[in-house]
Every structure is written in C-alpha cells, then in structure tokens.
Amino acid sequence: MTKILAAITAVQGYLPPDVLSNADLEKMVDTNDEWIRSRTGISERRILKGEGLGTSDMGAEAVKQLLAKKDLAPTDIDLLICATVTPDMLFPATANIICDKAGINGIPSFDIGAACSGFLYALTTATKFIESGMYQKIIVVGADKMSSIMDYEDRATCVLFGDGAAAVLLEPSSDDTGIKDALLKSDGNGRHALHMKAGGSVRPASHETVDAKEHYVFQDGKTVFKFAVKKMADVSHEIMERNQLSGDDIAWLVPHQANKRIIDATTRRMGLSTDKVMINIQKYGNTTAATIPLCLWEWESQLNKGDNLVLAAFGGGFTWGAVYLKWAY
Numbered sequence: 001m002t003k004i005l006a007a008i009t010a011v012q013g014y015l016p017p018d019v020l021s022n023a024d025l026e027k028m029v030d031t032n033d034e035w036i037r038s039r040t041g042i043s044e045r046r047i048l049k050g051e052g053l054g055t056s057d058m059g060a061e062a063v064k065q066l067l068a069k070k071d072l073a074p075t076d077i078d079l080l081i082c083a084t085v086t087p088d089m090l091f092p093a094t095a096n097i098i099c100d101k102a103g104i105n106g107i108p109s110f111d112i113g114a115a116c117s118g119f120l121y122a123l124t125t126a127t128k129f130i131e132s133g134m135y136q137k138i139i140v141v142g143a144d145k146m147s148s149i150m151d152y153e154d155r156a157t158c159v160l161f162g163d164g165a166a167a168v169l170l171e172p173s174s175d176d177t178g179i180k181d182a183l184l185k186s187d188g189n190g191r192h193a194l195h196m197k198a199g200g201s202v203r204p205a206s207h208e209t210v211d212a213k214e215h216y217v218f219q220d221g222k223t224v225f226k227f228a229v230k231k232m233a234d235v236s237h238e239i240m241e242r243n244q245l246s247g248d249d250i251a252w253l254v255p256h257q258a259n260k261r262i263i264d265a266t267t268r269r270m271g272l273s274t275d276k277v278m279i280n281i282q283k284y285g286n287t288t289a290a291t292i293p294l295c296l297w298e299w300e301s302q303l304n305k306g307d308n309l310v311l312a313a314f315g316g317g318f319t320w321g322a323v324y325l326k327w328a329y
C-alpha cells in the first residue's frame, strides 16, 4: 500500500506595505547601514502599522488569499494551526482569531509557540494529522508582528526583526511527494539568552515591568549566534545523512532568515552551492515564524514537482529543527 504523506499544495504570503530601511534606523539609534548589512545581511524590513492591527490580521490576509488561490471555501478546511511568538493576546489563540477573520468557523485551531522554529514545529504537527487520516485539508500559518515587541531604542535587536505572515495548505499525497522526514529539537536552558522578561505568569505586567522595558525582546546576540550557527548546520546535516542525501540531491535549502552568516554556515556544512539557497533576509529581516513559508511563497514559481527541499530553523527556546520534503506541484 502506498504510504500517505502530507504535501504542501499551496502557499501564500502577506507582507505589510510599510518599509523600515537601514537609513530610517540610522535616524532612530546609533547604527549604520554598513554595520547592519555586513553583520546580518538585512537592508530593510516591513512593519505593520495601523491602530488595532495585530498578527492575526496578517495571518488572516494570507489565509483568505490562500483559499481564493485554491478556489476553496472556508468550510473545506479541517484544522488551522498558527505558529507565532507575538499572539494578538495571551489568550485566546491567534489561530482562533485568524479563523474568525477568514470566515472559518467550527474547526479545531490552536497556536504553537516555538519562536523562530515555530513553522517547522507546526508543519510537523499538521503532517501527523494528515498521515493518520484524521484530516484532509490543514492550513499552517507562520505569522509574527515582531515590531510589537521591539525596543526601537535598542540597536542590538531593533535592526534585526520585521513583520510578516504566510500560510501553507497541507493535503494528503500518494505519489511520494510531501513531507518525508522531520527532526525537531529544543534546549530550554537557552531561554536565558533569548526571551521576553515580563508579561507571563512569572512576572506579570506592572508599572515596574513597563518602566524597565521588560515587554521587549531580550537577546544575548553572541550566545544565540554561536548556538544557531552550530545547531542549524548540524540538524540540516543530520537530516541529509538520515535520508542518504548529498548536496547534489537537494534542489533548495529553505533556511530561517535570522542572519545571513548563519545561513552561509549551514549552506557550507550541507555542501550546497549558494544558488540553491533561498535568501530574502535583505528585504524582510527576521519575521520569526514567517520566514520559511515566506521564502516558499517567493520561490514558488521556481519550484518543480519532485524537488528535494530541506527547511531548517533555529530560534528562541532554544528550538531548532529541519524538515525534508519533496515538492508536490
């Protein structure tokens, strides 16, 4: 019997129109275009502006366009999972709100919080619901409004992140295309190097936490960088070995876009040429859970059925992982 795999059958991104360039940031903090580009690869990022707009608005826009692209009705969808680290509110789940804004009602929907690896965690979770036969059509969203947790007086973090969302449709496949393997990892001790200090149950919001700027991203960049370079390269190499893949077998590496130097290290470790790597960090910065599906969306027209893709990420948690898939269309 042919094994049922879960295949991505459509992808749709949404990027807010407002651009925050390195030149703009030079006027806000003590930084410069040369430093940002040489240390990170970023030239500009998108920012979601507008009173009352949050992560769900970007996610819902991607979902509505995804449904239209596939000529699907909201009632066709069986499950929606949203990966995000910037939920609209602590509860309910942003996935619930995305469903409501996209006209989807009465199906299970929930969030997954695995920071920059969130999309890979959500995709892998969704895959199991398809493989088991429980659901036929699942939408996985990666969306983050990072500007909502950015201290635009902290040059060490504010130059790195941007806002964006993207959604993929997952369906059963019986022609050997789809998600073939996944490796997900975490190390909770890494929380000390990348976290938001307040707003959770350990340190609820108070005047004191607001005054101390504890509702913004805290990152010890150097420590995160060291782990990210090693772990993202290691896990990508491990998934290749496990599936007997060489650099020649891989059509595309789809890496999380946190720092061009981390992507380059992973590319080298996998023995890939740089023309097989999706990189759009220069335009969008680090959009956390949205980076990988946004890449798939931008490169969609260049992908061919049967292409071997490795998706790889590293981020807060620490969490990291890789997914190996055969493109389905």
Ligand code: UT7
Pocket (backbone or CB within 6 Å): 030, 031, 032, 035, 036, 039, 040, 116, 155, 156, 159, 220, 221, 222, 223, 224, 225, 228, 257, 258, 259, 262, 286, 288, 314, 315, 316
């Ligand atoms: O996706 C989530 C996971 N996150 C990541 O993967 C991010 C990992 N970390 C990184 O990408 C890098 O560590 C950064 C891009 C955040 C920083 O690059 P770095 O090469 O590690 O720089 P650094 O933190 O060691 O700072 C070097 C210098 C420092 O000055 P001194 O101490 O050498 O005088 C910083 O104060 O650069 C200074 N600096 C800046 N200068 C201009 C830090 N930020 C800036 C800035 N503009 N924006």
